Amino acid sequence: MPEGPSIVILKEAVEALHIKGQNIDYAEGNSNKIDMERLIDKKIIDIRSWGKHFLICFEDFTLRIHFMLFGSYLINEKKKTTPRLTLEIKNHELNFYACSVKILEGPAGKIYDWETDIMAAQWNPEKALKKLKAAPKMFACDALLDQDIFAGSGNIIKNEVLFRIRLHPLSILGEIPEAKLKEMIAETRNYSFDFLEWKKEFTLKKHWLAHTKKICPRCNIPFAKEYLGKSKRRSYYCTNCQIFYDKPVVGKKVSLL
Numbered sequence: 001m002p003e004g005p006s007i008v009i010l011k012e013a014v015e016a017l018h019i020k021g022q023n024i025d026y027a028e029g030n031s032n033k034i035d036m037e038r039l040i041d042k043k044i045i046d047i048r049s050w051g052k053h054f055l056i057c058f059e060d061f062t063l064r065i066h067f068m069l070f071g072s073y074l075i076n077e078k079k080k081t082t083p084r085l086t087l088e089i090k091n092h093e094l095n096f097y098a099c100s101v102k103i104l105e106g107p108a109g110k111i112y113d114w115e116t117d118i119m120a121a122q123w124n125p126e127k128a129l130k131k132l133k134a135a136p137k138m139f140a141c142d143a144l145l146d147q148d149i150f151a152g153s154g155n156i157i158k159n160e161v162l163f164r165i166r167l168h169p170l171s172i173l174g175e176i177p178e179a180k181l182k183e184m185i186a187e188t189r190n191y192s193f194d195f196l197e198w199k200k201e202f203t204l205k206k207h208w209l210a211h212t213k214k215i216c217p218r219c220n221i222p223f224a225k226e227y228l229g230k231s232k233r234r235s236y237y238c239t240n241c242q243i244f245y246d247k248p249v250v251g252k253k254v255s256l257l
Contacts, residue, residue, distance in 0.1 A: 002067045004051055004119045004152020005196035012252040013075060019089045020044055029085035031101040038103065039063070044089065048095035049119070050112045051151030056087075060112060062104040118152045118192045125185045132181050136174025140167055140184070142229040150188055155233045156211050157195065161187045162237060163210035168244035169228050169235040175245040210236045 027039040038061075046057035056063040065085070067073075074095045079084075083095040104111050108210075115124035131149045132138075142149055144158040153161075162169055165183045173181070198204040209217055216223055216238035228235040 001069050001154055001158055002052060002071070003154035003192075003195070004049070004117070005192055007049040007052055007054050007067075007152070008119050008196055009071060009199060010054055011047055014047050014094065017075070017090070019092060020047060022090045024087055024089050027086065029096075029101070030082045031084045034063075034085075034101055034103050039087070045170035046108070048108055050108070050117050051147050052093050052154070053112075058110045059107070061106065062108040064100075064102045064104050065096055066102075066141070067096075067231045068098070070102055072097045073099075077084040113151075116148065116151045118157075118189055119196070122190060125182070125189070129178075129181060129187045132173050133178075136172070138173045139169065139229045140171040140173065140176065141169035141233070141235055142185070142231055143173060144188065145229075145231050145233060152185075152192065153188055156208070157188060157191055159211040159236050161191050162207060162235075162242060163231050164191065166242050168242045169237050171243070171245035175247060177245075180245075180253065184203055198248075210238075212236065216241065 023041050023043050024039050027036040028235065033150055042058050044056055046058055048055040048057055052066060054067075056064040056065075056177065059192070065071075074097075076093050078093070078095050079097060081097065083097055085096045085101045087094045087155050114120045114122040115127050117123060132143060135143065138146075140162060141158060144153050144161060145155070147153075158169075161184060164187050167176070167180065167184065176184075194207070195204060198207050210223065213223055213236055215221070218239045219238055221238065221240060223236045224239055225234065225236050227233065
């Protein structure tokens with residue numbers, strides 16, 4: 001599933017086509033969720049992203065594309081399989097596959113809360129902290145996948161952030177010190193922009209410290225790999241250096257090697 005930084009890359013690639021202000025010349029695809037005719041001759045007023053959503057914005061509605069688990073896209077190219085949606089604009093062609101396509105009524109600026117998007121200029125860490133505190137029984141691993149708190153964060157970001165800040169994925173938010181919650185918020189934002197840079201360089205996997213790894217680079221012991229939390233997504237973590245906040249930690253000793 002593409003995470004927020006990957007959707008930003010798509011947004012930038014489409015922006016580079018200079019189709020903003022252009023009308024859609026042609027629309028087709030095997031999606032039965034939208035009226036293709038409604039798109040034709042409509043002027044694109046903006047290209048945006050929010051979390052894991054790619055948005056093509058029109059005056060009174062927004063076309064939302066969510067790539068789910070296996071979605072993909074091609075620009076000015078086509079696969080042999082039928083696209084979920086094809087758009088032709090100003091001699092350019094956008095093809096989207098295995099994704100969810102939906103028309104949202106109204107302009108994107110009024111539909112989305114940009115303060116929750118980990119990649120947005122409007123990102124609001126104070127709002128994220130308030131939401132974390134409002135869910136004291138939530139696991140840290142679930143919080144980092146909650147799109148109402150961290151829009152754009154996915155499983156890679158989750159595993160890498162938890163490893164960076166030495167936090168066990170099943171730590172309970174209500175037991176985590178506020179300073180550690182703030183660190184989680186800050187590193188989610190920081191890692192997202194690292195992710196973006198490495199993805200553009202095609203070096204993202206080379207920088208993974210925890211995700212899909214077998215050995216902890218700090219402790220040199222095997223990582224645990226489990227499907228944790230309500231989300232049951234893969235977690236890679238070190239049982240030694242990632243602190244488990246499951247109850248008050250007064251007097252608790254943790255070896256960090």
